Amino acid sequence: MRVCAIAGGVGSARLCAGLARVVDRRDLTVIVNTGDDERIRGLHVSPDIDTVLYHLAELTDWARGWGLAEESFVAHERYQRLVERLPEIQDDLQDWFALGDRDLATHLLRGRLLDLGRPLGEVTQALARSFGIESNVLPMSNDSVRTVVTTTKGERLDFQTYFVRRHHSDALSNVEYSGATEASPAHGVIEAIQAADVITIPPSNPVLSVAPILAVPGVRTALTRSAATRVAVSPIVGGRALKGPADRVMASLGHEVSPVGVAGMYKGLIDFFVLDSVDESRRDDIEALEMRPVVLDTIMSGPEEAARLAKDILDAIA
Amino acid sequence: MRVCAIAGGVGSARLCAGLARVVDRRDLTVIVNTGDDERIRGLHVSPDIDTVLYHLAELTDWARGWGLAEESFVAHERYQRLVERLPEIQDDLQDWFALGDRDLATHLLRGRLLDLGRPLGEVTQALARSFGIESNVLPMSNDSVRTVVTTTKGERLDFQTYFVRRHHSDALSNVEYSGATEASPAHGVIEAIQAADVITIPPSNPVLSVAPILAVPGVRTALTRSAATRVAVSPIVGGRALKGPADRVMASLGHEVSPVGVAGMYKGLIDFFVLDSVDESRRDDIEALEMRPVVLDTIMSGPEEAARLAKDILDAIA
Numbered sequence: 253m254r255v256c257a258i259a260g261g262v263g264s265a266r267l268c269a270g271l272a273r274v275v276d277r278r279d280l281t282v283i284v285n286t287g288d289d290e291r292i293r294g295l296h297v298s299p300d301i302d303t304v305l306y307h308l309a310e311l312t313d314w315a316r317g318w319g320l321a322e323e324s325f326v327a328h329e330r331y332q333r334l335v336e337r338l339p340e341i342q343d344d345l346q347d348w349f350a351l352g353d354r355d356l357a358t359h360l361l362r363g364r365l366l367d368l369g370r371p372l373g374e375v376t377q378a379l380a381r382s383f384g385i386e387s388n389v390l391p392m393s394n395d396s397v398r399t400v401v402t403t404t405k406g407e408r409l410d411f412q413t414y415f416v417r418r419h420h421s422d423a424l425s426n427v428e429y430s431g432a433t434e435a436s437p438a439h440g441v442i443e444a445i446q447a448a449d450v451i452t453i454p455p456s457n458p459v460l461s462v463a464p465i466l467a468v469p470g471v472r473t474a475l476t477r478s479a480a481t482r483v484a485v486s487p488i489v490g491g492r493a494l495k496g497p498a499d500r501v502m503a504s505l506g507h508e509v510s511p512v513g514v515a516g517m518y519k520g521l522i523d524f525f526v527l528d529s530v531d532e533s534r535r536d537d538i539e540a541l542e543m544r545p546v547v548l549d550t551i552m553s554g555p556e557e558a559a560r561l562a563k564d565i566l567d568a569i570a
Numbered sequence: 571m572r573v574c575a576i577a578g579g580v581g582s583a584r585l586c587a588g589l590a591r592v593v594d595r596r597d598l599t600v601i602v603n604t605g606d607d608e609r610i611r612g613l614h615v616s617p618d619i620d621t622v623l624y625h626l627a628e629l630t631d632w633a634r635g636w637g638l639a640e641e642s643f644v645a646h647e648r649y650q651r652l653v654e655r656l657p658e659i660q661d662d663l664q665d666w667f668a669l670g671d672r673d674l675a676t677h678l679l680r681g682r683l684l685d686l687g688r689p690l691g692e693v694t695q696a697l698a699r700s701f702g703i704e705s706n707v708l709p710m711s712n713d714s715v716r717t718v719v720t721t722t723k724g725e726r727l728d729f730q731t732y733f734v735r736r737h738h739s740d741a742l743s744n745v746e747y748s749g750a751t752e753a754s755p756a757h758g759v760i761e762a763i764q765a766a767d768v769i770t771i772p773p774s775n776p777v778l779s780v781a782p783i784l785a786v787p788g789v790r791t792a793l794t795r796s797a798a799t800r801v802a803v804s805p806i807v808g809g810r811a812l813k814g815p816a817d818r819v820m821a822s823l824g825h826e827v828s829p830v831g832v833a834g835m836y837k838g839l840i841d842f843f844v845l846d847s848v849d850e851s852r853r854d855d856i857e858a859l860e861m862r863p864v865v866l867d868t869i870m871s872g873p874e875e876a877a878r879l880a881k882d883i884l885d886a887i888a
């Protein structure tokens with residue numbers, strides 16, 4: 253059974269880690285959002301790709317959600333000390349973005365491979381191999397697509413400034429995927445969607461993590477036309493985001509903060525929609541969107557629970 | 571008294587550290603070789619600039635000669651482990667170049683500043699400020715000049731491959747400074763030479779460290795025309811290089827491996843030439859090159875000895 257996941261953020265990385273435990277991992281392809289990518293201190297950082305890699309390699313700090321377990325921050329602390337002596341330009345120096353020492357090795361290897369002229373897709377596949385990952389991990393595009401938000405105060409912010417520097421505390425009036433219309437899917441993306449038996453949109457922020465992938469020309473059409481069984485999982489449980497700002501972003505942009513609000517954004521793309529048992533009362537509203545509701549316990553508090561949820565989903569849609 | 575040093579490599583960084591202890595450090599300008607600069611893992615690394623910065627900041631590992639004291643290598647060891655899983659491309663991944671965790675902060679700050687579009691000269695001055703250095707540290711040029719060596723077996727090697735990867739063990743038939751003829755001196759370089767009361771070429775490899783600086787158009791002429799007292803220090807003591815491959819490089823290229831061989835390369839540029847007391851018998855040969863010989867104990871085994879040598883040199887040429 254070939255499984256394709258459309259992934260961005262911690263929730264989706266968790267479900268991918270679960271899927272890799274219950275299907276043949278060589279049959280799993282993960283297409284990852286790169287709208288959050290940013291140049292940090294001279295290096296190309298792909299936060300969502302790294303979160304997926306670290307989860308698939310079982311090296312992540314599960315509770316924290318980002319980065320590697322048993323991490324140290326010698327380089328970062330030293331960087332912050334250097335920046336302290338440059339108050340006149342400190343604002344430009346990204347000292348609010350922590351890169352751990354082990355994590356840095358990933359960015360350095362990506363930096364070297366990009367320096368060699370390889371496209372991000374090849375680079376990402378080499379990184380996956382370097383982590384011993386047998387699944388196929390692909391960026392949504394080799395081209396630059398950048399999520400840019402506009403706050404209700406009218407400020408335009410790059411994603412990491414909004415998300416990390418300001419702790420996603422601004423209310424948003426708009427979200428754009430800059431560069432998306434000119435981008436092409438990375439080699440293998442459309443092919444993986446076409447070849448899949450099951451396509452899943454794990455619990456991810458629909459606006460910040462999933463929509464950038466759908467904005468890459470060709471992806472939405474491939475999903476629409478796919479013969480696969482397509483299943484999404486709600487990132488909203490009991491009216492709140494499990495992790496991150498999905499609830500506030502949805503409210504800001506006028507979406508209902510509920511599984512039904514999420515499902516509405518996937519209308520026409522999805523056959524099954526998984527909602528948490530606490531939201532069971534919304535089954536009928538999901539059906540009204542022409543999706544089949546699946547009620548499950550969706551909280552993934554560890555790798556075992558993620559594997560259990562992955563199995564439950566596959567069983568439910570079989 | 572304004573002092574200008576033409577620097578590259580460990581010996582010159584040591585003498586600069588000594589000078590900074592015996593003159594007003596705000597009156598010291600160090601013009602540094604960037605022919606050894608290389609992109610390492612996506613980052614611009616300037617080994618000679620960093621060696622000068624770390625010595626001036628008194629943060630260096632004096633005995634090792636490169637890098638910072640009390641260094642850790644978490645990122646580097648992790649990088650090597652990732653590379654082990656990519657045997658098919660390992661040869662391109664520079665896992666032989668060690669970057670310490672604290673050292674990485676320097677390269678990351680340089681990377682960020684270069685990403686902001688600043689020229690290498692401004693970047694280097696900001697780095698110096700971030701280290702609390704009050705002296706003026708300048709790259710020889712903002713433009714790319716790269717030292718490329720040809721071995722006696724006919725291989726052309728970039729500098730770091732020759733120096734670090736192959737431990738400078740190849741005999742050389744030629745050394746070029748690729749890009750030098752199109753390069754311009756960085757802002758402040760010519761001005762520092764013109765304004766100096768004393769110009770020093772510390773003990774450095776004349777072919778690999780000093781010659782690239784002299785190859786930047788305008789530098790040699792400015793030195794020739796300078797009204798400053800100009801003094802060079804021999805990196806060859808008792809027929810051997812104090813550090814690095816200067817002896818073998820000079821022999822390979824047909825130069826006499828002695829203070830006289832070094833002085834011959836600086837003919838017309840230098841007023842005084844410092845040779846070690848073990849080479850005192852060569853005084854007359856230095857005089858024959860129209861330089862005034864100065865015999866001193868030149869071994870800098872620590873910061874105190876470097877300061878003593880700096881003071882002895884300034885006293886001798888006063």
